Amino acid sequence: MLTAEHVKRVAREAGADVVAIGSTDRFEGAPTQMDPRFMLPSARSVVAMAFRHPRGCFRGIEEGTFFTAYSAMGYSSINYIYQPHVLHRVGRLIEDEGYDVLPIPNNFPWNNINVAGWTTPEETARPNPARSRPASPGKPAPDAFIQIRLACFAAGLGEIGYSKIFLTREFGPRQRLAVLLTDAELEPDPLVEPGSICDRCKACARACSGGCFPADRMVRVTVAGRQLEWCDLDMHRCSTYFCGGAPASNPFAVTAEDRTEFGKDVGTAQQHKLKPLYGYSRALEGASGCIRACMMHLEETGRIQSRFNERFRRKPAWRMNLDQA
Numbered sequence: 001m002l003t004a005e006h007v008k009r010v011a012r013e014a015g016a017d018v019v020a021i022g023s024t025d026r027f028e029g030a031p032t033q034m035d036p037r038f039m040l041p042s043a044r045s046v047v048a049m050a051f052r053h054p055r056g057c058f059r060g061i062e063e064g065t066f067f068t069a070y071s072a073m074g075y076s077s078i079n080y081i082y083q084p085h086v087l088h089r090v091g092r093l094i095e096d097e098g099y100d101v102l103p104i105p106n107n108f109p110w111n112n113i114n115v116a117g118w119t120t121p122e123e124t125a126r127p128n129p130a131r132s133r134p135a136s137p138g139k140p141a142p143d144a145f146i147q148i149r150l151a152c153f154a155a156g157l158g159e160i161g162y163s164k165i166f167l168t169r170e171f172g173p174r175q176r177l178a179v180l181l182t183d184a185e186l187e188p189d190p191l192v193e194p195g196s197i198c199d200r201c202k203a204c205a206r207a208c209s210g211g212c213f214p215a216d217r218m219v220r221v222t223v224a225g226r227q228l229e230w231c232d233l234d235m236h237r238c239s240t241y242f243c244g245g246a247p248a249s250n251p252f253a254v255t256a257e258d259r260t261e262f263g264k265d266v267g268t269a270q271q272h273k274l275k276p277l278y279g280y281s282r283a284l285e286g287a288s289g290c291i292r293a294c295m296m297h298l299e300e301t302g303r304i305q306s307r308f309n310e311r312f313r314r315k316p317a318w319r320m321n322l323d324q325a
Ligand code: SF4
Pocket: 161, 162, 163, 164, 197, 198, 199, 200, 201, 202, 203, 204, 205, 293, 294, 295, 297, 298
């Protein structure tokens, strides 16, 4: 007989770092467009998985000496290689017991962006009539959309921090997420109560190179009977700054032209200047606030379980001398 414990053990053995399971009735009241029960209508359970970023992938960015590891090994390889591999292994186990599975890695284009670009949460929850329309009355328009962070909260994997980044008790902000829907009914885990990891220290906002955290705007939603809230980040601004939009945080912005190009929408400078060397090279800034500052705070205050022999920041953070540019 298939049990939650067996599914979690196989997922961990296959390479997931943290696994939790929730029941789909925790999505009661979700907007139709974001309800996973329209993606796999028989779904009874959501299996949520966290895949850690090795902390050392941030070390070169922290030192200002080696920038490609986070984009490559902390980011795209998790989305495009490890997650599909683990989801496939777990899916085979469940399917062999006669249940349907729908694996959802963090590389589906509709995860956090739609065809019109970055959207507000309200816009994300609404169909886009210029793109598609429901196949028949009572259905959402394709594509229905599962918000992976909310699904992982509903599964009991962790909570959403003030930074909007998902936090686990094991790694804080240092992971990427995937989910698998199935019609197998598996024993659900308890929720991680909001506020049990994030203490609203706002180190994330203070260290963000793009100033993407407005002081006066929050997003509030109710999931599984819990009120969740996080800062209403300027995601369009983040999409430029996490790719090196701030010259003081980007040693590759050498000329005035470079600075202009890195300050444009994501992709321009990376395509021309870095791609021939780095391939996938977007995340130059190394999430200075929402991952690195948060991780340091949670490690140093003992609010998460991950432990290292040496603290992450061992000298003052570097900044480029823009007078010498
Ligand atoms: S840095 Fe502080 S406020 Fe920001 S998400 Fe982490 S714990 Fe929460």
